[in-house]
Amino acid sequence: DAGVTQSPTHLIKTRGQQVTLRCSPKSGHDTVSWYQQALGQGPQFIFQYYEEEERQRGNFPDRFSGHQFPNYSSELNVNALLLGDSALYLCASSLGGARDTQYFGPGTRLTVL
Amino acid sequence: DAKTTQPPSMDCAEGRAANLPCNHSTISGNEYVYWYRQIHSQGPQYIIHGLKNNETNEMASLIITEDRKSSTLILPHATLRDTAVYYCIVRPNKAAGNKLTFGGGTRVLVKP
Numbered sequence: 001d002a003g004v005t006q007s008p009t010h011l012i013k014t015r016g017q018q019v020t021l022r023c024s025p026k027s028g029h030d031t032v033s034w035y036q037q038a039l040g041q042g043p044q045f046i047f048q049y050y051e052e053e054e055r056q057r058g059n060f061p062d063r064f065s066g067h068q069f070p071n072y073s074s075e076l077n078v079n080a081l082l083l084g085d086s087a088l089y090l091c092a093s094s095l096g097g098a099r100d101t102q103y104f105g106p107g108t109r110l111t112v113l
Numbered sequence: 114d115a116k117t118t119q120p121p122s123m124d125c126a127e128g129r130a131a132n133l134p135c136n137h138s139t140i141s142g143n144e145y146v147y148w149y150r151q152i153h154s155q156g157p158q159y160i161i162h163g164l165k166n167n168e169t170n171e172m173a174s175l176i177i178t179e180d181r182k183s184s185t186l187i188l189p190h191a192t193l194r195d196t197a198v199y200y201c202i203v204r205p206n207k208a209a210g211n212k213l214t215f216g217g218g219t220r221v222l223v224k225p
Contacts, residue, residue, distance in 0.1 A: 042200060042216055043213070048212060102213060107154075
């Protein structure tokens with residue numbers, strides 16, 4: 001039973017660039033949530049996708065956008081990268097709009113230079 | 114969402130039980146208590162959750178007070194691999210959109 005997978009593992013970008021991160025949910029899950037974790041802090045909720053729609057959003061600017069595909073996988077896009085966007089980006093999957101327990105992937109480490 | 118308060122750090126001896134406290138005095142009747150842990154630079158790992166009753170699984174036990182204002186996560190026999198940051202989270206139980214709000218967590222160091 002495959003768990004949550006994320007790609008790439010690490011990524012280095014420069015300021016102003018755009019980045020796309022990918023997440024495949026745990027088998028049987030249909031909901032994907034994205035979190036950002038800055039160094040030394042707890043994860044912060046970005047948004048959640050269910051039935052290919054953004055269902056809930058945290059306090060993040062419009063530079064952060066996402067998409068969910070019919071196979072439930074998801075992408076997180078960040079435009080106009082800032083140095084402060086450097087963080088570990090975590091994807092969590094669950095069932096039925098996150099009524100159930102969320103399970104996290106290993107994360108993507110983004111470094112913005 | 115109800116907030117949680119945890120001690121910032123604690124040490125534990127290998128082989129002994131580790132008792133991690135969490136205060137959630139503003140918890141609502143339909144909110145769950147969830148525990149996750151995060152080993153350095155990895156994704157958070159789900160441990161256990163509960164609503165009212167005490168819960169036990171292969172990883173830990175969760176004791177929730179009768180008034181639900183606090184809880185304790187118990188690792189029965191701590192090992193060096195249990196060294197991690199432990200997060201206590203109060204999660205709403207809505208039909209959808211149940212985001213997790215992480216606090217600072219408790220940094221647990223298991224010593225030989």
